[in-house]
Amino acid sequence: MKKILCILPILIVLQYSYAQEKIPFTTIPDTTIPRRVAILSGATAAMYGTSLIALNAAWYKDYPRSNFHFFNDMNEWNQMDKMGHIFSAYFIGKYSREMWRWSGLPRKKQIWIGGLSGLAYQSVIEVLDGYSSEWGFSWGDMGANAIGSAMLISQELAWNEQRIQIKFSAHPGRYDDPVLKDKTNQLFGTRFLERILKDYNAQTYWLSVNLRSFAPNSNLPRWLNISVGYGADNMFGGTVNWWDDDNGKRYDYTHMGRIRQFYLSPDVDFTRIRTKRKGVKVMFQLLNMLKFPAPTLEIDSKGRLFLHPIYF
Structure with missing residues (x-):
């Protein structure tokens, strides 16, 4: 469930990108605005990097490290932890997609960039798990992450809404x-x-x-x-x-x-x-x-x- 701790900083990026806009908040541009793309790209990269560094220091510091290894946890916690992964990937992707609407990028690019952000972010966390002796890289977790992102992306592509x-x-x-x-x-x-x-x-x-x-x-x-x-x-x-x-x-x-x-x-x-x-x-x-x-x-x-x- 530690993944949910990592999605909160995206709200900071959301507020930051909105604060930088000089055009009305409700305006969705018809063409790409490079300044918005730069703001979202830089702020998102900074947020992801900072939060991963903080997670690595705060969450893993009390547990011994090991060589990279896999761990099958599909039968644990009645799969409630997998539901948490689905939710986290969906939530990150959903609000990333909402931010990228304001960039003016073509619709499908917005959807794929925003929707895959949750999967990409949590994949890095799975790699960190793989080097922790307490856990391990879980293909079950990765599958759950993919389901969360797929739910976001498929609905946006089909209906342009959730x-x-x-x-x-x-x-x-x-x-x-x-x-x-x-x-x-x-x-x-x-x-x-x-x-x-x-x-x-x-x-x-x-x-x-x-x-x-x-x-x-x-x-x-x-x-x-x-x-x-x-x-x-x-x-x-x-x-x-x-x-x-x-x-x-x-x-x-x-x-x-x-x-x-x-x-x-x-x-x-x-x-x-x-x-x-x-x-x-x-x-x-x-x-x-x-x-x-x-x-x-x-x-x-x-x-x-x-x-x-x-x-x-």
């Missing part, structure tokens, strides 16, 4: 059992932001479909989406719920069966809410990465059915 968006929500919980509390503190951290980013039990990833875009002649609200979500729970290790401490004592929580969760819920596409305010438009773009809290139907892998009055 009718099906990937969204995220989280509800960090408390672990009252003293042993589980210590274990989850080690795995997921103790601070609120750490829990959101690392606790796979607390996360849900959504495919949010805009209904009006597929039925343009209907009377459905432009902003109304329907979302299908995926989550998991009762995971206290990558593949199993038992572990040994430094003294060889075993803690066994296999009685808390690892489960998968599937959700159905209405959602809001903020970008389809009309407004003339520039700042509000940017805010709506950012809000659209999050699933709107709403009544939600849940069914889990044990066949249990739940209705949540409000779920986020």
Whole structure:
């Protein structure tokens, strides 16, 4: 989940490029503006380089390095980590694509440059993982990165818009059992932001479909989406719920069966809410990465059915 930590600096690039424009914010040029291309290219390169250096120092410094190696982690965390990779690649590509609209480059170039940026950026992170003894280069992660970028690129090429968006929500919980509390503190951290980013039990990833875009002649609200979500729970290790401490004592929580969760819920596409305010438009773009809290139907892998009055 550390990849999500790396996508936040793109917002700085977004604000920087907008601040440099002398023409109206809402103006999309018909031809290439070299100055905009230079600004976006330089700022993006600087952001990527700086964030990778910071990640290398902050994330990997506490773990020993090794020779480059591969690691198969496809069976870990009920594939919630792979959902995080899909979301991260999609999110980076989506906002990179939005920035490149303002460059005036031909449409397909904007789409490919913006859409592939998430895959390119996360590929570098996978290489860093390959030199860490704690992880390794994962083809599963790379496949998930490619899916995220492909979802962005394919929709832009087909529809010039994102009718099906990937969204995220989280509800960090408390672990009252003293042993589980210590274990989850080690795995997921103790601070609120750490829990959101690392606790796979607390996360849900959504495919949010805009209904009006597929039925343009209907009377459905432009902003109304329907979302299908995926989550998991009762995971206290990558593949199993038992572990040994430094003294060889075993803690066994296999009685808390690892489960998968599937959700159905209405959602809001903020970008389809009309407004003339520039700042509000940017805010709506950012809000659209999050699933709107709403009544939600849940069914889990044990066949249990739940209705949540409000779920986020």
